[in-house]
Amino acid sequence: MGKTIAQKIFDAHLRDEPFPGAKVLDLDRVFCHEITTPVAIADLEWRQKDRVFDPSKIKAVVDHVTPSKDSKTATQAKILRDWARRHEIKDFFDVGHNGVCHALFPEKGFVRPGFTIIMGDSHTCTHGAFGAFAAGVGTTDLEVGILKGVCAFREPMTIRINIEGTLPEGVVAKDVILHIIGKLGVNGATDRVLEIRGSVVDAMSMDARMTLCNMAIEAGGTCGICLPDMTTVDYLWEFISDDYASKEAALEDYSKWHSDADAHYEQTLTFDVTALEPMVTYGYKPDCVKPVSEMKGTRVDQVYIGTCTNGRIEDLRQAAAVLKGRTVNENVRGIVSPATPKIFKDAMAEGIIQIFMDAGFCVTNPTCGACLGMSNGVLAEGEVAAATSNRNFNGRMGKGGMVHLMSPAVAAATAVAGVICAPADL
Amino acid sequence: MKKHFGGPAICLDRDDINTDEIIPAKYLTEVTKEALTPYILEDLKLEGFDPRGQKLKNSKVVVTGGNFGCGSSREHAPWVFEVNDIHTVIAESYARIFRQNMFNCGMLAIELPKADIAAIIALGRDAELEVAVDLPSRKIEASAAGKSLSFSFDISPFDAALVDAGGWVEFADSRY
Numbered sequence: 001m002g003k004t005i006a007q008k009i010f011d012a013h014l015r016d017e018p019f020p021g022a023k024v025l026d027l028d029r030v031f032c033h034e035i036t037t038p039v040a041i042a043d044l045e046w047r048q049k050d051r052v053f054d055p056s057k058i059k060a061v062v063d064h065v066t067p068s069k070d071s072k073t074a075t076q077a078k079i080l081r082d083w084a085r086r087h088e089i090k091d092f093f094d095v096g097h098n099g100v101c102h103a104l105f106p107e108k109g110f111v112r113p114g115f116t117i118i119m120g121d122s123h124t125c126t127h128g129a130f131g132a133f134a135a136g137v138g139t140t141d142l143e144v145g146i147l148k149g150v151c152a153f154r155e156p157m158t159i160r161i162n163i164e165g166t167l168p169e170g171v172v173a174k175d176v177i178l179h180i181i182g183k184l185g186v187n188g189a190t191d192r193v194l195e196i197r198g199s200v201v202d203a204m205s206m207d208a209r210m211t212l213c214n215m216a217i218e219a220g221g222t223c224g225i226c227l228p229d230m231t232t233v234d235y236l237w238e239f240i241s242d243d244y245a246s247k248e249a250a251l252e253d254y255s256k257w258h259s260d261a262d263a264h265y266e267q268t269l270t271f272d273v274t275a276l277e278p279m280v281t282y283g284y285k286p287d288c289v290k291p292v293s294e295m296k297g298t299r300v301d302q303v304y305i306g307t308c309t310n311g312r313i314e315d316l317r318q319a320a321a322v323l324k325g326r327t328v329n330e331n332v333r334g335i336v337s338p339a340t341p342k343i344f345k346d347a348m349a350e351g352i353i354q355i356f357m358d359a360g361f362c363v364t365n366p367t368c369g370a371c372l373g374m375s376n377g378v379l380a381e382g383e384v385a386a387a388t389s390n391r392n393f394n395g396r397m398g399k400g401g402m403v404h405l406m407s408p409a410v411a412a413a414t415a416v417a418g419v420i421c422a423p424a425d426l
Numbered sequence: 427m428k429k430h431f432g433g434p435a436i437c438l439d440r441d442d443i444n445t446d447e448i449i450p451a452k453y454l455t456e457v458t459k460e461a462l463t464p465y466i467l468e469d470l471k472l473e474g475f476d477p478r479g480q481k482l483k484n485s486k487v488v489v490t491g492g493n494f495g496c497g498s499s500r501e502h503a504p505w506v507f508e509v510n511d512i513h514t515v516i517a518e519s520y521a522r523i524f525r526q527n528m529f530n531c532g533m534l535a536i537e538l539p540k541a542d543i544a545a546i547i548a549l550g551r552d553a554e555l556e557v558a559v560d561l562p563s564r565k566i567e568a569s570a571a572g573k574s575l576s577f578s579f580d581i582s583p584f585d586a587a588l589v590d591a592g593g594w595v596e597f598a599d600s601r602y
Contacts, residue, residue, distance in 0.1 A: 015602070016602070019582065022582065039458075039459070042457060042458075049599070076457060079457065138499055138526065138530060141530060144594055144599075147598075147599075148598055148602045152526075152584065154582075186442055187496065190519065220493065220496065372451040394446070395447075395450060
């Protein structure tokens with residue numbers, strides 16, 4: 001019997017199996033941010049074990065609330081900053097250099113096919129887009145990861161998702177993953193890896209694949225994972241060109257992680273996206289999904305474009321294409337947060353920031369920002385947001401607020417109209 | 427150190443209760459577990475449930491539906507139970523990260539079939555519910571108003587070892 005990519009990564013990293021089914025893996029990367037790491041640091045200090053297993057494999061960023069908004073968030077950033085300095089963690093990203101972790105770390109070349117990665121953040125599954133096993137964990141797992149370089153997982157059962165057909169004009173990765181979550185349900189993939197593949201994924205950029213994998217957790221999945229191909233190699237080439245004689249050689253090496261033809265899947269689901277429409281969520285769970293056409297006319301107070309799901313350059317381009325020559329509706333507050341400084345700079349160079357500002361958007365620094373109602377862009381009670389983020393839980397962007405999840409282009413059209421609509425409706 | 431399990435129970439009769447409902451993101455700026463204490467389940471809207479009520483204050487066990495703890499990876503969710511002396515959650519199913527966080531803290535995330543959960547919730551509907559946990563024999567007994575129900579449960583040997591050790595840091599530190 002052949003193996004899936006997840007099984008191959010597990011086999012290659014297995015340190016210990018203390019009990020049947022409990023796999024303790026060696027970690028290639030431990031990612032850290034200022035919200036979930038400080039308590040781990042404090043606990044390590046309290047245990048008199050303030051050490052790190054390998055400073056070169058630990059990457060840290062202040063991203064959730066940055067620049068700090070008050071004394072408490074300043075303290076969180078300071079704890080992370082002091083710790084990174086103390087342990088000579090070279091790759092620590094602070095104000096001026098920081099951005100949303102799941103956009104910044106791939107951009108810096110920290111993610112490679114076949115890697116094992118944990119972070120105290122549920123959307124760590126994003127990095128599976130590169131053919132890595134990347135999982136969100138709690139602070140205790142993070143703490144042990146920092147100290148020992150290991151993390152325990154159950155044997156990964158895999159659901160294979162084939163995405164086939166041809167994406168219609170204006171329908172993008174966000175619509176596809178919302179549709180899939182709507183079918184799987186919020187716990188349809190609990191304890192499962194989602195291996196996301198097929199001709200549509202093959203044709204997608206890394207930005208789009210990251211959008212797909214980012215939302216695996218919204219179906220309960222441990223990790224979303226795509227098979228590494230030439231698109232992966234092209235993205236990584238500036239970081240790996242010293243390691244391989246050619247891109248073809250890199251691809252051949254990465255192909256060792258590909259799932260075998262006779263690999264066992266717990267379930268295989270095929271989605272033909274040829275007739276898919278732009279999708280949007282209603283209600284307070286990410287599996288409450290409808291075509292935009294059925295939600296058309298729903299009034300919104302705020303539109304938020306950004307986040308680890310859709311704050312990358314391709315997302316901003318799609319939104320700007322809709323906004324060009326148009327302005328935000330007078331009843332709407334538009335906010336855009338380019339996910340990293342590089343994305344911000346590229347967006348400026350391409351004239352995208354100008355388009356957003358001319359349209360009347362507020363452009364913020366790279367940060368998780370409004371997505372989780374922790375810093376800027378918080379909703380007031382009873383307000384409605386259209387957002388390119390990944391979670392629409394009750395209170396997510398502010399107590400008593402409602403969030404509709406959608407693609408960047410639909411969010412841009414909604415900002416212009418003041419009500420939910422697709423670009424074609426403008 | 428191994429924790430104590432069982433005690434007076436509160437039922438949260440809904441599926442998919444998420445981590446934002448258990449502890450809203452705005453409190454993630456706290457850097458100690460204890461500081462979370464007053465904010466337990468603050469955003470949970472459920473008929474008859476009062477996050478500031480005496481019933482929750484007295485409870486040491488939570489009984490709930492499917493996919494409990496979905497959403498964020500924040501360990502603040504198990505912590506807010508821990509600092510409120512709730513070391514046992516009994517649910518139909520859990521989100522993976524929440525379940526692992528519970529065992530990593532040396533706490534118990536017990537799974538029971540839907541019908542068993544429904545029976546416990548029915549038992550506790552109009553009376554004070556008490557749940558006793560016998561971990562070595564993997565049994566729980568739910569009792570209210572002189573009636574009682576017994577159930578068997580299973581947890582993986584690894585999860586049981588984490589509970590015995592008092593958590594994953596203790597287990598990992600002695601082994602790796």
